[in-house]
Amino acid sequence: MLPTPRADLKPNTLEYENIPLVAPQGFREYDARWLFEKEINLLGVQALGLGLGTLIHELGVKPEIAVGHDFRSYSASIKQALMTGLMAAGVQVHDIGLALSPVAYFSQFALDVPCVAMVTASHNENGWTGVKMGANRPLTFGPDEMTRLKAIVLGGEGKTRSGGGYTYVDDMRARYIADLTDRPAISRKLKVVAACGNGTAGAFMPEVLAKVGAEVVPLDCELDFTFPRYNPNPEDMEMLHALRDAVLEHKADVGLAFDGDGDRCGVVDNTGEEIFADKVGVMLARDLARQHPNAKFVVDVKSTGLFLTDPVLQELGATTDYWKTGHSYIKRRSHELGALVGFEKSGHYFFNNPIGRGYDDGCVAALAVLDMLDRAPDKTMADLKDDLPKTWGSPTMSPHCPDDKKYGVVDNVVAHYTAMRDKGETIMGQAIRDLVTVNGVRLTLDDGTWGLIRASSNKPGLVVVVESPVSEDNMRAMFAELDATLSTYPDVGDYDQKL
Missing domain, CATH: 3.40.120.10 (Alpha-D-Glucose-1,6-Bisphosphate, subunit A, domain 3)
Structure with missing residues (x-):
């Protein structure tokens, strides 16, 4: 058994080489992402694999998984550690090598296996790593599975079992390309x-x-x-x-x-x-x-x-x-x-x-x-x-906000605009026609101009988007409104890009 993971380990120490480092905030809503070496080490990735294998057995699916990795300097080593943990948990691993996430998903069908783990930080900057996981093709994990996985890993509940094994699949790239071009x-x-x-x-x-x-x-x-x-x-x-x-x-x-x-x-x-x-x-x-x-x-x-x-x-x-x-x-x-x-x-x-x-x-x-x-x-x-009706929309903009603060900020923003709507207050001289709070808050004004604030699911930040079917001025005015609201929160920092 591996030692129980900790979040306070420092590189270049004896403990770092003997104890899994796993920062709790790396377990996101539907995948996992960490800054490699600062928030997770290779033993931590091995503990993640052991926990994922334990969860696969808990879910009652066939313990067989396709595993791939993206093209980053450290992704192959992370995949090796992940597979070591999976095999220790009694899971049969099919290593598909360098892959795209959709190639990993495709391999579930091509190999007829129920589970997938793709080592990737997607578009996150270098230094980040992560894993996209699933146990019911074509779906990937949601909050329920991620919450349970977090508990297993951080609680040291990963269990070793017999029955693990390894197969290298050397032709998945060719099979994927052939499937798309047939x-x-x-x-x-x-x-x-x-x-x-x-x-x-x-x-x-x-x-x-x-x-x-x-x-x-x-x-x-x-x-x-x-x-x-x-x-x-x-x-x-x-x-x-x-x-x-x-x-x-x-x-x-x-x-x-x-x-x-x-x-x-x-x-x-x-x-x-x-x-x-x-x-x-x-x-x-x-x-x-x-x-x-x-x-x-x-x-x-x-x-x-x-x-x-x-x-x-x-x-x-x-x-x-x-x-x-x-x-x-x-x-x-x-x-x-x-x-x-x-x-x-x-x-x-x-x-x-x-x-x-x-x-x-x-x-x-x-x-x-x-x-x-x-x-x-x-x-x-x-x-x-x-040919589309004209609208003026923004790119996705992301002001920095720490992982342990972002959901609280969004909850307060939701409450703020809900209160404004309930009191009949206006924005840009217009009533709030609609308020959608299924994921943050999306508020729509009488003329159809709308703005969204939500918490990013995969990095420490918020997400801001605005659009107007009326004019660019109204789109910019909506952004100014949301930006002014966010500026009242000291935990909200600089944007990655702005209008």
Whole structure:
């Protein structure tokens, strides 16, 4: 048995080499993320694997798991420690090697195993590590499973068992690419810039796009775990601006940006304009609703209001359910409601049958964009975007807030705006028409302008998004209102990006 994990260990000490370091705040709502060596050490990762294996046995599923890792300098060693713990817990491990998160999810189906563990910090900066986990494909863990896993690991409840084993799978990349490209090629000639930010997606996305008939211009597709140009995050304007420049330089039809573990996709149109992922979701919903009348969609609370108000979606009988932000939440909600697709503003898209298997896959999303363009041969990406009713929206903005403070701040903000609504107070001279508190607070004014404040699920920070169907001025005024409210809390710090 491993010693019970502690959170107060310091590197370069005897204790650090003999006791698991696991900081409690690394257990997030639906996955786990830590600063490697500062908040978790390799023995801590081993304890995590032992705890995950113990939980798998508790859940009563077959103790067999697919495990992959992303392209960071330390991810392979973290995966080895995780697998050591899993095998000690009596779990049969299928090591799929370097992978994207969707490749790990795909491997559950390809290998017919119920469980998955993907070592990745996704788009978080270098220094971060984490694990995305699941035991019921295509779903990943939610708060219930993460709460129990935290208790097992931090309480030293991980149990060793016999029956563990190891198999290396050397062809999962090829099987994944073959699965995606076993389909008709696009008939329209399309030049596509594929931006991968030197992350793991560079080993997958350009080949997939080329095999379905696109002319691919690779941008930062060489694997380099230092991320020399920018962090691979398709919500980051630095990445989108680099993609914009490449689209204009090469006169491409569309630019596609992929995050570090390949489960998200961002889009730049043929004029070089960044289209936020929720607007791309509306465009895809229109296209797919024409193929599947009366389709049902799920979107997160950060997303544009057009999913409810767009006249084309209304005419096609499409319905939309707004739900909690987070890949695990939207994936599970889409599965439960039988939605055709779940969309997140972050670029996570969850395509269910007959398009996908229900998990988030940036490459499946990219192919859906190409298919949409293929079905509209007389329209450019900019034309399809301009066909949408005009709204002015912000990128996702994240002011820093410590993990142990952020939920309290959000609770207070929710109470503040709830009281304003109940008292009939106004914002920008307008009443609060609607208040959604399923995930933070999303307040909508009489003219449809709305703003959102919620706690980030995967890093120490808050999330702020605003949109107006009326004007850019109203959108900026809503941000000023939310920013002024947040400025009253000393625990709220600088933004990663602002309007």
